[in-house]
Amino acid sequence: MSECDNCSHEDCTSCNNKPEPSEQDLNIEKFLSQVKNKLVIMSGKGGVGKSTVAADIAVLLSKKGFKVGLLDVDLHGPSIAGILGLTGIPINTVGNKMLPYQYKDNLEVMTVQGLLADNDAALIWRGPIKIGVIRQFLADTKWSPLDYLIIDCPPGTGDEPLTVVQTIPDAKAIVVTTPQEIALADVRKSLNFCELAKIPVAGIIENMSGFVCPNCHTVHNIFKSGGGEKLAAEKHISFLGKIPIDPQIVESDDNGDPLDKLSKETNMALENIVKNLLNN
Ligand SMILES: Nc1ncnc2c1ncn2[C@@H]1O[C@H](COP(=O)(O)OP(=O)(O)OP(=O)(O)O)[C@@H](O)[C@H]1O
Numbered sequence: 001m002s003e004c005d006n007c008s009h010e011d012c013t014s015c016n017n018k019p020e021p022s023e024q025d026l027n028i029e030k031f032l033s034q035v036k037n038k039l040v041i042m043s044g045k046g047g048v049g050k051s052t053v054a055a056d057i058a059v060l061l062s063k064k065g066f067k068v069g070l071l072d073v074d075l076h077g078p079s080i081a082g083i084l085g086l087t088g089i090p091i092n093t094v095g096n097k098m099l100p101y102q103y104k105d106n107l108e109v110m111t112v113q114g115l116l117a118d119n120d121a122a123l124i125w126r127g128p129i130k131i132g133v134i135r136q137f138l139a140d141t142k143w144s145p146l147d148y149l150i151i152d153c154p155p156g157t158g159d160e161p162l163t164v165v166q167t168i169p170d171a172k173a174i175v176v177t178t179p180q181e182i183a184l185a186d187v188r189k190s191l192n193f194c195e196l197a198k199i200p201v202a203g204i205i206e207n208m209s210g211f212v213c214p215n216c217h218t219v220h221n222i223f224k225s226g227g228g229e230k231l232a233a234e235k236h237i238s239f240l241g242k243i244p245i246d247p248q249i250v251e252s253d254d255n256g257d258p259l260d261k262l263s264k265e266t267n268m269a270l271e272n273i274v275k276n277l278l279n280n
């Protein structure tokens with residue numbers, strides 16, 4: 001939103017003179033009007049599997065025939081290109097628009113990783129630049145009309161998720177956690193963020209929930225189990241499902257083929273989450 005000439009409030013809630021929308025505002029609005037569902041993947045905690053879950057859900061939905069966009073707004077630590085095997089491929093442009101990666105048939109992907117001069121380049125950006133870049137990803141990318149736009153956020157409640165929820169008013173959050181209290185404490189902050197930002201929570205996913213021994217099939221609850229489910233019940237939020245600890249997830253993410261050779265339990269868990277999401 002452009003700044004108001006009259007009162008200089010960003011959103012002009014205290015001024016009746018709404019500023020004229022900028023060309024970028026209009027482009028964002030036009031794109032978002034062609035997206036049926038907007039899902040923001042977030043967590044107060046780092047490393048709980050947000051990017052993995054975002055990529056897995058995006059690929060599974062696209063395999064079911066939905067048109068899906070996957071937008072990585074983790075500007076300092078983009079993981080989506082790596083998980084989908086797109087690292088090192090530059091983003092192309094057509095006219096004044098960026099062309100998202102086309103991953104298999106129905107999945108379009110945009111990430112800052114494809115704009116970096118080299119794979120290991122660090123981005124030293126502060127708030128206003130980050131906000132501008134995320135808005136450009138929405139306004140200046142040649143997205144198709146989408147059934148789902150899935151947005152992978154960095155951990156916490158900083159500039160990136162805030163920009164996303166302020167720019168996409170009808171977004172819903174999916175909050176990813178691991179089962180132990182130290183992760184849940186941070187996740188409660190994410191839920192509080194959603195409440196303050198007035199965005200509904202589509203559900204909680206409990207990742208790294210139990211390890212099924214491939215030899216004896218006994219379940220070992222390495223990070224405990226059930227914490228995310230309990231939190232969802234406590235807050236009256238849908239629980240979308242649990243994903244077990246599966247060493248093959250690490251292998252598949254590292255190899256750029258996220259659903260490759262996952263255990264039967266992991267495949268079932270992911271399918272169940274997508275089913276719950278579709279029934280939500
Ligand atoms: N269920 C799981 N079992 C085993 N490994 C997992 C599982 N989920 C994710 N991982 C692995 O854990 C690591 C962290 O996952 P990921 O990058 O998706 O987390 P993140 O929450 O996006 O991290 P960040 O906060 O840095 O963005 C990756 O190596 C990933 O392959």
Ligand SMILES: [Mg+2]
Nearest residue numbers: 050051074079
């Ligand atoms: Mg991540």
